[in-house]
Amino acid sequence: MISSVEKEGATMKTVDYGRLDYEYRQHHVRFRHYVESRPRKLTCQECGGAGGYTEPILDDGSGPYFDCDWCEGTGFVMPFLRGLWLRSRKL
Numbered sequence: 001m002i003s004s005v006e007k008e009g010a011t012m013k014t015v016d017y018g019r020l021d022y023e024y025r026q027h028h029v030r031f032r033h034y035v036e037s038r039p040r041k042l043t044c045q046e047c048g049g050a051g052g053y054t055e056p057i058l059d060d061g062s063g064p065y066f067d068c069d070w071c072e073g074t075g076f077v078m079p080f081l082r083g084l085w086l087r088s089r090k091l
């Protein structure tokens with residue numbers, strides 16, 4: 001992702017943000033396909049399988065909706081991620 005650019009005799013390191021964005025979206029698509037094709041689905045316990053949560057900002061309990069960080073909005077995780085989640089609870 002970090003590429004070197006030769007400019008006026010000096011080498012500058014630049015970050016290819018377009019590439020980073022592409023890689024992130026590809027990861028999300030791969031993750032969603034993988035996790036939804038599993039025969040045994042593990043429910044994400046961080047969001048309870050809802051895939052996200054609403055941050056209550058206003059008095060009536062409404063607010064912006066965020067995708068769950070662990071399951072990326074799918075509501076399911078893979079066993080490896082469940083293990084990581086359990087470990088993060090114990091800390």
Ligand SMILES: [Zn+2]
Pocket residue numbers: 044045046047048049050051052068069070071072073075076
């Ligand atoms: Zn989740």
